[in-house]
Amino acid sequence: MSAHPSIGFIGFGAMAQRMGANLREAGYPVRAYAEHQQDGERHGTPMEPLATLLPQAEVVIVSLPNDAVLEQVLLGADGVLARLESGRLLINTSTNSPALSLRLEAAGRARGIAVVEAPVSGSTPEAEQAQLVVLAGGEPEAVERARPILETLSKTVHHVGPTGQGAAIKLAINGLMGAGLAALAEALAYATRAGLDAEVLFEVFGDLAVLSPHHQRKLAALREGDFAAQFPAALMHKDMGLLLAELNATYQGAPTLAAAAQQLALGAELHPDADYVITADILLEEAEDAATR
Structure with missing residues (x-):
């Protein structure tokens, strides 16, 4: 019998699959539920319907895409919380x-x-390497109870405050990511319109200290034309929308974030399942067309 509590994942996409693998490797019994796969295995983890997963799971980890799905699955008379x-x-x-x-x-x-x-900061590479940054909110006793599991998934666990503050700081971080990508895309598009060679641009920008490691990785993906979703454009669009709603509710002006959200919406509209760096590719293609006219 395992010394670790049994874990049931609800929602088992790319991030959760990698988290589940790390927990299994650490000795946790792990099962998962996903709406479109309720038997067999996914990424080495057994898949089960909720009816058999919930009674066995001492800890439930939820990884779902948005508020509407979370409410549908977790709340209500037949929701997960009512059945645990x-x-x-x-x-x-x-x-x-x-x-x-x-x-x-x-x-x-x-x-x-x-x-x-x-919520976690990091994309699929950090999830795979157990190098996520966890932004925990909640009662201290509950966070400490969760800490051994969270530490298995991450390089750092921050207890940022009471419930709600974990969500708030995650939105702030994703706003910074989105605005940084929007600025990078516009700078590259300008330089392309000015006639600079694409390889020169990528070489120079790749050598700059002003780009974060995250945005350096996006630059490399853009150079290689690799738009496999580490952070899908649709999810970035959703997160920027949540952030703007919070800003509107508190009457805080944030024109930089608002403009970035509008630009990133283009990638989400045209290529929702691609990585959000696809927005930069769209702007670069427009700039290249303009430079050759």
Whole structure:
């Protein structure tokens, strides 16, 4: 029998699959549920329907794409929180609104279930290497209960404050990522229109300290034409929308983030399942066309 609690994933996309593999390697019994696959295996993890997964899972880890899906799956009379036994732990790694995090915590508390929000910073390479940064929010006792699991998945676990603050800081971080990519795309497009050779541009920009490691990686993907989704454009669009809604609710002006969100929406509209760096490729193609006219 394993010394580790049994874990059930709800939502088992690219990030969750890699997290599940790391937990299995560390000795945790792991099962998963995904709406479109409820038997067999995915990335080495057994897939099960909720009816058999929930009774066995001492800890449930949730990785779902947006507020609407989270509400549908977790809340309500037949939702996961209503079907879990008292005393269980639910860790929500999704990126969602702070308001929904508070609702999930309240629903869990009413059932005697500890709920920890734990969105992560990092994409699939960091998930695979267990180098994510966890942004945990919740009651200290609940976060400490979740910490051994979270530390297995990450290089750092930050308890950033009470529930809602994990979601808030994740949106701020993703806003920084999105705005940085938008600025990089516009700078490359300008230089292309000015007639600079593409290889020269990539060589010079790849040598700059002003680009973060994350944006250096996006630059390399752009150079190689590799748009496999480490962070899908549709999810970036969703996160920027959540951030702008929070800013509007607090009457904070953020014109840079608003403009970046509008630019990133182009990639989400045309190529929602591609990595969000696809927006830079769209701008570069336009710039190359303009330079040759």
